[in-house]
Amino acid sequence: MTLIGHLRELRNRVGIALLFVLIGTAVAFWWYEHGLGDFIRAPYCNLPEDLRYNEADGSCGLLVTDVFGGALIRLKIAFIAGIVLSAPCWLYQIWAFITPGLKRNEKRFGVSFVAVSTLLFALGAALAYISLSAGLRLLLGLAGEGVVVALTAQDYIGFVISLLLAFGVSFELPLIAVVLNLVGVLSHAVLARSRRWIYFLTIVFAAFITPTQDPFTMLLMAGPMCVLFELAIQVARVVDKRRAKREAALGLQGLDDDEASPLDAAPSPLDPRPSALDEPAQTQR
Template sequence: MSVIEHLEALRRALIISIVAWTVATVVAWFFSTTVLTFLIHRSGLENAFFLSPTGAFFLRFKVALYMGIVVAAPIVFWQAWWFVSPGLYRHEKRVILPLIAATSAFFMLGVGFALFALPLFMRVLLSFAPSDLRFLPVGDDLLSFILALAIAFGIVFEMPVILWTLGMLRIISTRWLYKNHAYWIVGLGLLANVMTPGLDPLTPLIVFVPLVVFWEATALLLKLSGR
């Protein structure tokens, strides 16, 4: 393909992706109240507050935008694959397609785990408040917290896929992983803090623990496979 044809293909993929996201967001708007109510109740709260006349509108709009991203994601991934696949060899396609599927599946598992464990996270975090303090759940802050937690655990659940892929490609080895074990632990701690910016000090710890567990489990699997 010529440069012009590549640019046309990229333009087509971008347009389809943007249209898919827009349509998904519009449809998601009609379900945003239901989803918002679910998230509030899932957090163990009876209600949440907004602090300006436009607060409720923008809160629903943010929910619709995020839902639109999730719903349109398969189409976006397909368009990305359609754009890059002509330049790949057959053996590369056999590796990349399962990798994309595993990456997507593990990310969604991470998001699902975050929502499943959300009531526990909220109880633990709110238990640190002294008796003379009351929690005022502002809808926008609550949504930002849930989103940050979901994305953080989505990324955490990518750890096995990333390490396993690098191990299978012989870019890393079990010996190298264990040799640099201390550096990995420090790096994972820094990553947990970067993934949860602006949140309370306990949330990075909640993210850090499964990061270490996944690291240890994947290193063990690589060792058992002889890598």
């Protein structure tokens, strides 16, 4: 393709991806009144009655302080849910655009990376949602007796989204360490030697990135991250052992970075191609 052809294809695929996001947003906007809104409010509504705002009939509720607040909150939730619902479609558009320029092994690594990263993000978001009620109970309980807690819909939705994103993104960091090891940038020896610093920095990172700033949520994020980092270290150990065996078989083990590798002087076989003599003679008329 020419440069104009690539730009035209990129424009078409971005347009198709946005169309799928729009369809997903419309579906989520309808779904809001059929379970999605209750799913978002469930961690807050599961709190004891003295820690949440109760309406006249005893049900929990969130406050809206402006005229367009309810509509904007519903649109915001529908847009985020639409991105999640349409993720297979727009991810396929991205993959279809970049896959012609990849080799076979690069395609395999790309599919594995996307699958594992999606699983880790979903795992982190699910853990954040499960721990949301406990974190809210701890934070709102610090207000003490005689204080009525009434959360606005804007503050609560923003808090939930930031917590889900924080857990989901943080669970991707061990995968980045594995990718750096696969490309030869980060070795197992460096990771093993820095294990204590990795755990310490993980705890510090969890303390800063969690929006709740309470020790329960911080430890709930730091614990699984430390386990994932330890798993990444063990994966790097296996990868480095296989790389060392492969280099030893090729005679490349122990070479310095500025030392030339031995060359294989044996001629490589040529692809069999039909010669001009093998082609059938064509008669001229």
